[in-house]
Amino acid sequence: MKDLTITGTYTDLYQLTMAQVYFLTGKNNDEAVFDYFFRKLPYEGGYTVFAGLGTFLDILEDLHFTRADIDYLKGIGLNEQFVNSLESFRFRGTIYAAREGEVVFPNEPVLRLQGNMMEAQIVETLLLNILNFQSLIATKAARMRTVAGDRTLSDFGLRRAQGTGGYHATRAAIVGGFDSTSNVKAALDFGIPAVGTMAHSFIQSYDDELAAFRDFAIHRPENCILLVDTYDTLKSGIPNAITVAKEMHEHSQQLLGVRLDSGDLAYLSKKTRKMLDEAGLHEVKITASNQLDEWVIKSLLDQQAPIDIFGVGTSLVTGPPDAALDGVYKLAYAHRKPRIKLSENLKKITLPDKKQVYRMINGEGNFFGADVITLADENVPDIMYHPVEPDKSLEIKGLTSEPLLHKVMDQGKIVFTPSLKEIAAYCQERLNMLPDEHKRFYYPHIYKVGLSEKLRHKRDEMKKYYKK
Amino acid sequence: MKDLTITGTYTDLYQLTMAQVYFLTGKNNDEAVFDYFFRKLPYEGGYTVFAGLGTFLDILEDLHFTRADIDYLKGIGLNEQFVNSLESFRFRGTIYAAREGEVVFPNEPVLRLQGNMMEAQIVETLLLNILNFQSLIATKAARMRTVAGDRTLSDFGLRRAQGTGGYHATRAAIVGGFDSTSNVKAALDFGIPAVGTMAHSFIQSYDDELAAFRDFAIHRPENCILLVDTYDTLKSGIPNAITVAKEMHEHSQQLLGVRLDSGDLAYLSKKTRKMLDEAGLHEVKITASNQLDEWVIKSLLDQQAPIDIFGVGTSLVTGPPDAALDGVYKLAYAHRKPRIKLSENLKKITLPDKKQVYRMINGEGNFFGADVITLADENVPDIMYHPVEPDKSLEIKGLTSEPLLHKVMDQGKIVFTPSLKEIAAYCQERLNMLPDEHKRFYYPHIYKVGLSEKLRHKRDEMKKYYKK
DSSP, X not given: OOOOOOOTTSSBHHHHHHHHHHHHTTOTTSEEEEEEEOSSOGGGOSOEEOOOHHHHHHHHHHOOOOHHHHHHHHHTTOOHHHHHHGGGOOOOOEEEEOOTTOEEOTTSOSEEEEEEHHHHHHTHHHHHHHHXXXXXXXXXXXXXXXXXXXXXXXXXXXXXXXXXXXXXXXXXXXXXXXXXXXXXXXXXXXXXXXXOOXXXXXXXXXXXXXXXXHHHHHHOOTTOEEEOOSXXXXXXXXXXXXXXXXXXXXXXXXXXXXXXXXXXXXXXXXXXXXXHHHTTOTTOEEEEOSSOOHHHHHHHHHTTOOXXXXXXXXXXXXXXXXOOOOOEEEEEEETTEEOOOXXXXXXXXXXXXXXXXXXXXXXXXXXXXXXXXXXXXXXXXXXXXXXXXXXXXXXXXXXXXXEOOEEEEEXXXXXXXXXXXXXXXXXXXXXXXXXXGGTOSSSOOOOEEEEOHHHHHHHHHHHHHHHO | OOOOOOOTTSSBHHHHHHHHHHHHTXXXXXXXXXXXXXXXXXXXXXXXXXXXXXXXXXXHHHOOOOHHHHHHHHHTTOOHHHHHXXXXXOOOOEEEEOOTTOEEOTTSOSEEEEEEHHXXXXXHHHHHHHHHHHHHHHHHHHHHHHHHTTSEEEEOOGGGSSTTHHHHHHHHHHHHTOOEESBHHHHHHHTOOBOOOOXXXXXXXXXXXXXXXXXXXXXXXXXXXXXXXXXXXXXXXXXXXXXXXXXXXXXXOOOOEEEEOSSOHXXXXXXXXXXXXXXXXXXXXXXXXXXXXXXXXXXXXXXXXOOOEEEEOHHHHHOTTOOXXXXXXXXXXXXXXXXXXXXXXXXXXXXXXXXXXXXXXXXXXXXEEEEEEEETTXXXXXXXXXXXXXXXXXXXXXXXXXXXXXXXXXXXXXXXXXXXXXXXXXXXXXXXXXXXXXXXXXXXXXXXXXXXXXXXXXXXXXXHHHHO
């Protein structure tokens, strides 16, 4: 099969045609600064979890064009000198970014990339592809974590994932707060606990359910979870599981749990808990799967469903009803000048120049609910301004502030490498600092993102210049 | 970075724990037969395009466990003898499938896999992961093709794809009827025409738009498409593009097109066409992008928008509003017996035994609108029965019939290898044979899938047996 390793051609063709023009006009080594940001929060929610940074930087550090890439590009009409120059292509830029796992908001730069025009352009597609997707899935996972409390959340999604996208979906799920995965390859590569139960086919392959349960318990007693809905959950599956659990006890083993995969999960989990408890099997856990998402999990727990482990598939790894985070990568500085993109829609005018973002922290050490975007060399201002409504401002004087963007890559070398565990812990720490009103599923409170006076002035002056 | 090549661990852990039990109980070499089918048509539409088969078979033919896979599996508590046996694992099963690009319908087997219990179980996740996703995207692409007529459809989606899922999304888009892609790696690996225009950043990096257009036309005159909405489409972008087109004429070159990426695409394309035509530039094409899907394309064309090329991103490569095709893989035969899975929901009871599907063709050579599922060794029956309503039947006597399932892999070796071009052509051929009433976006006519008398009888007898 084709090897899916990402190389320089993992990009849109226009990145290369533009790079060719920069190359042929001698502009390829001029400094360019791009911002990565998104405009719309997924799920009509109150926040986004920033994820994928580690993956992106890992790929970027090694990114190069292979012999096959070079030969192909020569064959599709690109300039030969330019294509030859790609043989020695390495990304040597510098990147400032929010920490992976950070809670972030619309229109603020989440990442700032500084490099030469050519390299900054070529890596755009890769950056957007990785960060947009993992941030979407980490956000979905975080929403489930906020309603699941300390119950176990497991990713069961690979079979319904968008092809190999499932691999990084699992990583992002862990960033957002999931505990484990059924995806063995992701577990291996990312050091995530791998978990699994059994499928209906295993039970169907036996003439009766009890014999199937027994064989499984004998030959795979560790972490044994029995699937109880192949024929009839309450009349067959649970009684047979209880029989096997008692037999395991006689061998000093313990049934870890049962799994419900159809029917009404609230009703069945209550009945199941009662039957297990009456058999003295208080320690046997209940796993539920089948069409779960954050709304269903919340609703099941609101109804006191005694479920210990949620196995989440499609909705976790593909993130519906949203299909993508709308993250974009916009030029802010090039050829020694700040740059701007205009639009009829005031909200879509970009913010020029190199920028920083400061998060305001209140007296209790929680987020105040306001981030301010400044020029990169400015101090934190006392007042921040609404990005589009000229008369709206907010005093932020006296609050503690933290810069969001930190150097994570220096001239092509990664300089900050937290483990996935640390990233996931950071995400929960930051979500805990985010007031509850921003975590509501319905009409969450809007987190404010404003501009410094200096940045606003620069944007407005440039707008005037280009409008004339 | 981590290499994304698919190996044996690209599976759910439970496939391996079940395989361990088959191994330890000596059942691993018994024959098993699984069916791949789906239950619900995406998009409330009238059909699904089957895609991903070539990718799946390619991967399957080489699938093996690496040293790293083996070491990892030993470290997570699986039986050592069993894990050692995976060192020599190769898929040696036989697969019957609908041709890739075939138009298929709910509840009929689209693929039948025959192998030993162990191999059939281990490859389930890979099969579902590849086929569910590519079939979803090929269906989405086909829907756009049915409304776009012979206009050009280009995939621009990599930046918003679900991570590396974008790679196979591009392949699937071609199966469903797309012409080209911006995704260079997919173009290279799958032999698809690569296309591209320019980004706003290119224009922003210049002090004025005309200079940017000029440089681009000089240094990349082939297939030159200018993006005209950075500052003001009708007042700046189009006049500057016209200037450059005329300059190109003087050098015997030709501007291929302009691209509209914001604003009302119907209004702007009409104004643009008029301005281009008045300048004598009848041959300059109009490309449109920005939030397109099959409904928007249809609506633009219903309003006579003179758009020649549609660039489709997010909606094509992620397939919303559906996130996944609900394809499943169900055991139909094992240990020398037909097998069944029951359910409270009659529709979810599986069909036992080895099966074939026949498609009925009418006198004009088009689809009659009925497929019948039979036992594998049966002749085409004269009557087919509704799968769940016992009194409903349909006479299919006298119609031509075609078997849908063909051998595509024989004991682990691929035996049918159409090119992507042939697959895409087959898809259009089959869509042309599908009557229009099944292609409507709203309330399409339901294509009938029925059972032979013998199959229905076998299912009902087994149901009775397990219900007692």
